[in-house]
Amino acid sequence: MVEDGGSLRPQGYALLGRAPSLGSRARGAGVGLLPALRGRGLGRRLLAFAADRAHAAGLDSVEFLAEPERLPWYLGMGFEPDREEWTLLAEATGSAALAAPEAQLELPRGEAPLWTWTPQCWDRTPARQRGALRLELRETQLELRAWFSREGQAILIHRVELDTPPDTPSAVIVAALDALRARWPAPTPLLLYPCPAGSTASAPPWSRALVAANWRVAQRSTVVRIRLVPDRLCALRSY
Ligand SMILES: CC(C)(COP(=O)(O)OP(=O)(O)OC[C@H]1O[C@@H](n2cnc3c(N)ncnc32)[C@H](O)[C@@H]1OP(=O)(O)O)[C@@H](O)C(=O)NCCC(=O)NCCS
Incomplete structure (x- = not known):
């Protein structure tokens, strides 16, 4: 001070x-x-x-x-x-409000298969603001798990897990995120943070693929x- x-x-x-x-x-x-x-x-x-x-x-x-x-x-x-890091922004595409979280999932502490925020930030988010859900993806038979919090009008997605190997085609990940977007009523803003910046050599290909598929880079930071x-x-x- x-x-x-x-x-x-x-x-x-x-x-x-x-x-x-x-x-x-x-x-x-x-x-x-x-x-x-x-x-x-x-x-x-x-x-x-x-x-x-x-x-x-x-x-x-x-x-x-x-x-x-x-x-x-x-x-x-x-x-x-x-x-x-990027903060990615997209609008939800669903038609019905998500009445309640579908699953009470513990937040795992290990490396995030897709991305994650500091777990302790999620822990400190008041219980009524945060939720978790589990989705069975019909086409690929994969399970997606997501942890999120409500930030005013927006949903901040803290962590996403998808049971796939690291070399999973980006299209599968984009489709999984599309299924997640359908869980909230349009046009709820959905934010993904932190997402590895797709402009960097070490970034996974799905990071760029999300941007090609209607996720916008709302913020760039280092x-x-x-x-x-x-x-x-x-x-x-x-x-
Ligand atoms: C960022 C902030 C705290 C910097 O404080 P400040 O007192 O203005 O910075 P200082 O005077 O200590 O800067 C010291 C040095 O940085 C240099 N500097 C200042 N702005 C710079 C810039 N944009 N790029 C590169 N160097 C810069 C100065 O020339 C000085 O160099 P020197 O020590 O070799 O002479 C202040 O500008 C601020 O409050 N900005 C708004 C809030 C903000 O942007 N916070 C950061 C969020 S990411």
Whole structure:
């Protein structure tokens, strides 16, 4: 928290959190300053303070989610790009409201076959806002499991599992997602986050296939990371 000397009113913030699934990484929820205070080195000081706190707490790196226009600033602070993520948006296509979740599924803790958010975020979502469902896909006989939360008018899909091998054709995954879209009444907005950015070489082909099949990229961001080692911490503190 940056405070204005005389009145001690907060002028800026850096928010960091930790969660068991993140291991020794701290995840930044944001850093910001009131406009009048920007460009004087206070942003760097906020990051340095937050990084020092994380280091003192025994963590070994800090991650932030950088939007494209903020990426150069993080890189200038010594952060490195780790991965690109998309938030995908599509409208539901169903005709009847989903009255209630169809399944009480535990959120698995392992790697997500398709994608997943931090499991602890889902855990903290109030029970009345979150749900899970299981779909039998008629054509392929596959089972799809999805975990989601209601965010205002929208549905945020946290995790999708499909019992298929990694080399499953993208068309099968797109069809499975189409079946999921039909579970909510049109035009409910459905969001998938985080989705590996299909523009990167390491992204799975289904990520691009979803975009070719009416999912739009609503947001592009880069996860940036700084290792909390002495030379990086010193460079960050160089104000
Ligand atoms: C992002 C923010 C916290 C930065 O704080 P700030 O106090 O303005 O930044 P600083 O003055 O500490 O910047 C320090 C350095 O970054 C450099 N810098 C600033 N903006 C930059 C940019 N867009 N690209 C690259 N470098 C940049 C400065 O030149 C300075 O370099 P130096 O230390 O080598 O002289 C502030 O601008 C802000 O609150 N923005 C709105 C909220 C926001 O976008 N948050 C990030 C969400 S992803």
